[in-house]
Each structure stands twice: as structure tokens, then as C-alpha cells.
Amino acid sequence: MAAKTSRRKHGAARQPRRAASRANGHANGATNGLNGKQTSGLVFVINMIPRSLSGETSQDSEPHLTVNPSNRKQIVGTAFTPDPAGGPRAPIYISPNAGLTWKLNSIVPSVPGSIGTADITTGFSGKSSRLYAGILNAGNIHLQFLRTLDPFTPTPMTVLSDRANADQPFTHATKKGAKEFVYIGDNDFNAPGGKTETLDESLNAGVPAPAFSSVRVEKRSTLGQDGPQTRPASHPDGTVYAAFYRWRSASGSFPANTLVITSADVVVVRDDSSGGGSPPFSALVDPGDLVVGRRVVTGVSFPFMIQGTAATGQQRLGGSIAVAVDPRDSSTVYVVWGDRQAGSVLTLHLRVSKDRGLTWSADCLTIPNATNAALAVTKSRQIGFLYQQIKGTGASQRWETHLRRSKDAVNWSDLVLSNTPSTAPVKTFDPYLGDYDHLVADGKDFCGIFAANNTPDFSHFPNGVFYQRNANFITHQLLKLDGTTVVAPSIDPYFFRVKE
Numbered sequence: 001m002a003a004k005t006s007r008r009k010h011g012a013a014r015q016p017r018r019a020a021s022r023a024n025g026h027a028n029g030a031t032n033g034l035n036g037k038q039t040s041g042l043v044f045v046i047n048m049i050p051r052s053l054s055g056e057t058s059q060d061s062e063p064h065l066t067v068n069p070s071n072r073k074q075i076v077g078t079a080f081t082p083d084p085a086g087g088p089r090a091p092i093y094i095s096p097n098a099g100l101t102w103k104l105n106s107i108v109p110s111v112p113g114s115i116g117t118a119d120i121t122t123g124f125s126g127k128s129s130r131l132y133a134g135i136l137n138a139g140n141i142h143l144q145f146l147r148t149l150d151p152f153t154p155t156p157m158t159v160l161s162d163r164a165n166a167d168q169p170f171t172h173a174t175k176k177g178a179k180e181f182v183y184i185g186d187n188d189f190n191a192p193g194g195k196t197e198t199l200d201e202s203l204n205a206g207v208p209a210p211a212f213s214s215v216r217v218e219k220r221s222t223l224g225q226d227g228p229q230t231r232p233a234s235h236p237d238g239t240v241y242a243a244f245y246r247w248r249s250a251s252g253s254f255p256a257n258t259l260v261i262t263s264a265d266v267v268v269v270r271d272d273s274s275g276g277g278s279p280p281f282s283a284l285v286d287p288g289d290l291v292v293g294r295r296v297v298t299g300v301s302f303p304f305m306i307q308g309t310a311a312t313g314q315q316r317l318g319g320s321i322a323v324a325v326d327p328r329d330s331s332t333v334y335v336v337w338g339d340r341q342a343g344s345v346l347t348l349h350l351r352v353s354k355d356r357g358l359t360w361s362a363d364c365l366t367i368p369n370a371t372n373a374a375l376a377v378t379k380s381r382q383i384g385f386l387y388q389q390i391k392g393t394g395a396s397q398r399w400e401t402h403l404r405r406s407k408d409a410v411n412w413s414d415l416v417l418s419n420t421p422s423t424a425p426v427k428t429f430d431p432y433l434g435d436y437d438h439l440v441a442d443g444k445d446f447c448g449i450f451a452a453n454n455t456p457d458f459s460h461f462p463n464g465v466f467y468q469r470n471a472n473f474i475t476h477q478l479l480k481l482d483g484t485t486v487v488a489p490s491i492d493p494y495f496f497r498v499k500e
Helices: 003-012
Strands: 035-038 043-047 064-067 075-078 089-095 103-109 120-124 131-136 143-148 158-163 166-176 179-188 197-202 213-216 230-234 240-251 260-271 294-303 321-326 329-341 344-353 365-367 370-377 383-391 398-406 413-421 438-442 445-453 464-467 477-479 491-498
Touching: 035 043, 043 413, 064 166, 064 438, 064 445, 075 120, 075 491, 103 131, 103 143, 131 166, 131 179, 143 166, 143 179, 166 230, 179 240, 197 230, 197 240, 230 321, 240 294, 240 321, 240 329, 260 329, 294 329, 294 344, 329 370, 344 370, 344 383, 365 383, 370 445, 383 438, 383 445, 398 445, 398 491, 413 445, 413 491
Parallel strands: 043 464, 064 120, 120 166, 321 370, 370 438
Antiparallel strands: 035 464, 043 491, 064 075, 075 089, 089 103, 120 131, 131 143, 143 158, 166 179, 179 197, 179 230, 197 213, 230 240, 240 260, 260 294, 321 329, 329 344, 344 365, 370 383, 383 398, 398 413, 438 445, 445 491
């Protein structure tokens, strides 16, 4: 398998999406000027499409979210969303009021008439309102690292770094003392010897021209590349973890949609000096082979798809991985990954280590037919596990978005945030819902983001939902700004907050 070619095609599969025209509109509503209802004072869910874009029908999938630690009312979201004006910059979603309302701000480098941007993730560092981002530019699919001093102004983001041949940047930013730290996990095909799993880091990102260094966190042989996911997470004491898939063998064809990773390891690496170890991310050594990077599990298998199918709810699958560290104890770290099990398209496994990643528990949770795993831990040490699960078959098949919570990783609550059709709308590109969603711990709360069908039907949102865009929950129709013209259902991003 030509590794570089196959994964680049996986990313390139997003290119055919159309740049839908944007119409104006507003949700009819009673609560906070929104249309909808809340069934519990502890759960808030909102469709993030602004009132002015009530006529839009884009597939606004693959969402990500960050909350500003220095001003928790400031939240930024991202998705595959075109610029409403068709201009040269892609939008981010911004909320100045802790997620109660949302609007777009087009400040991300792009090209006119494009999909907006390809992969994009962001992170507030906690230093004032500075926001960092890792993107694949829609024009040339280059990996770019970006910064803005304030994402709530119209000033375009500054490009800090640019290179070709990388995939799926995943951004994490933080600060320690006066310094800002940025970690962007990506799959870099420029890496020698097929050891593509990479963490790009800046250990002083707040200076005018910050330097980024590429840390090759894969230390073992591969089949020519690793999986696209590299997920970083940090603790205030300077401990930084990252989790990834090491690919060992495969069969089938990526272009034919039959590729299966027949053997992969889930690997966790750690740095105890904010990424400045000597060498970086070498603190965790596997006792089995004495190589840097602890293998949590070995020899797992899963499909790696170029496009979703009816059996997978139109969603392409390619593994799923997430990591989170306890904010009160950097020794406690959680990881979740996906593999192929009998009778399940993808099964998620959640495990915990309480000795800095050296040894790992058995499964704390095992979820069949699920993907888009995300993890977070609150300051009260509550664990949050977000995922999307396929239920049913044929015309009755559904996508359910779940948030599971636990204080001890043994007893879990279960909130169903959405329960929407998987067969409608028909996808316009892959990925249908996205290759990931996201979960953030905000004090004792969980904030998160996911993509789902936007039909205004309260039965689809068991814990309630609000819409900014015009929506009639009686007739289950979306409407343009005129309040009468019906708009076809599509995929929208949803923000949620769940209080402890």
C-alpha cells in the first residue's frame, strides 16, 4: 500500500462538497430568543447555525471546540462550514456568552468558493484571548499552524507554519507561567522510515515568531505509515500525554473501500517537562520491548474507509482514539480506542492508568457500533466520555450521540444528546458526521460539540434542544428567513453543556 497516497486520498475525499448558498433567517423562540425547549436544568443543547443562515443546507460536519480558560464565556467551535459570502477565508463559530448563542467569524485562510477549510481544530492557550489552530488549507491541503490574538475580531489569523504532506492536525494549547505551549498532533508523511506519527510543538508560542519542532513520537517499525490520529493532552504540572495508532499490517484496497488494518497497536507517550524532555516524549518506556511508547493494546484490527456505507450509517470509519488526564493528578490518564469485534462495525474501549501510563486497566466501558470518541475530566474528577453510536438497521437506523459520566470509571450515567436518522440527509461528501467530535471540561461542567441531522423534532433530542435558525418543531420543518419557505434537512453542529 502506498501509504502517503492512501491517506491523502482519505483527506481528498472531502473535496467534492459543494459550497451551498447561504440565506438569512431566524428561529422563532421564547427562551433567550431561541426556538426550542429544555427538559432539564442540567443539560443545554443548541444548534449552532446562526439565525442569518437559516436557509443553509451544507454538510457542516467534523466539529471541534475550545473554551478560553481565562474567560470561560468565550468559546470557539469549528466545522466544515463555507464562508457565507464565498470569500477567501473560512469561518469559525464564536460565542461570547458561554455557548448560549453563536455566530460566524471568517478569519481562517482559505480560497473563495471552497468548502471553507479541510481539517481544522483550535485551542485557547489561556493567555488572554489568544487562539491557536491547526488546519489543512482548503486550497492546497497544506498543514498550517495559525494564531490570532482575539478570535472575536475580524482580523484574519496569522500563519505561523506551513508544509505539505500531513494529515488530521489536532490542536491542544495551554500555558504555564508566562509561556504558552501548543501541541498539534498530526500524521506527517515527510517523516523518514514510515514513522509518520508526529507531535508538532511550540514551547514558547506567544512570541512574535514562534518556532515549531516536529517530534516523531513513533519509534517502532510500521507498514509505511501510522493512523491519522495523534491526540495530545496536558496537565498543569507539565505532564503531556499523546495517544496514537501504530499500523503494522493491512489488507484490501483503500480506493475500493475494502482496506482493513489487520494489526495495529494503541500507543501512549509521555513527556514530564511540558514537551521539553531530552528527547521529547521519551519518558514512557514499554517494559515488553524497552522502546519508547507504552503499547496499551497490541494487534487490533479495524476498517479504514474512503467512504461510508449504509451499514455504517453513511459514516466512514478509520479507528477512533482519545486521551485525557485527571486535572488533579497527572498520574491518572484515560485512553479510548476503536477496533473491529464480531457483530460490530467498530467497538470503543475505555481504559485507565493510575501510574503515568505504565500499566493499564481492563475495559472500563466497551461500546459496540460506535465512533467519534472524545474524553475529558473535570476539576471534580468526573470522567466524561462522548461518542456516537449506530442503532438499528435499514430505514430505522439511527445515530445516537451519548455522553457517559462517572466518578470512579465503574458506575456510569448515560445521557442521550441526540437520536437522529442515519439515512437522511444523503451525504454530499465523506466524512458524513466527521472523523471526530470533541469534549471539554469547563470547571465542573462538560462542554462539547457534535454533528447530527438538523430536522427540528424534539423526539430527536431527549434532553431538549434550541435552534437559532428558523425551525418549526410542530411541522418538523426548517424555514428560511421569510418563515414560510421550507429548507431541506442537512448536517449541523450542536453545542452542549452538561452541569455536574
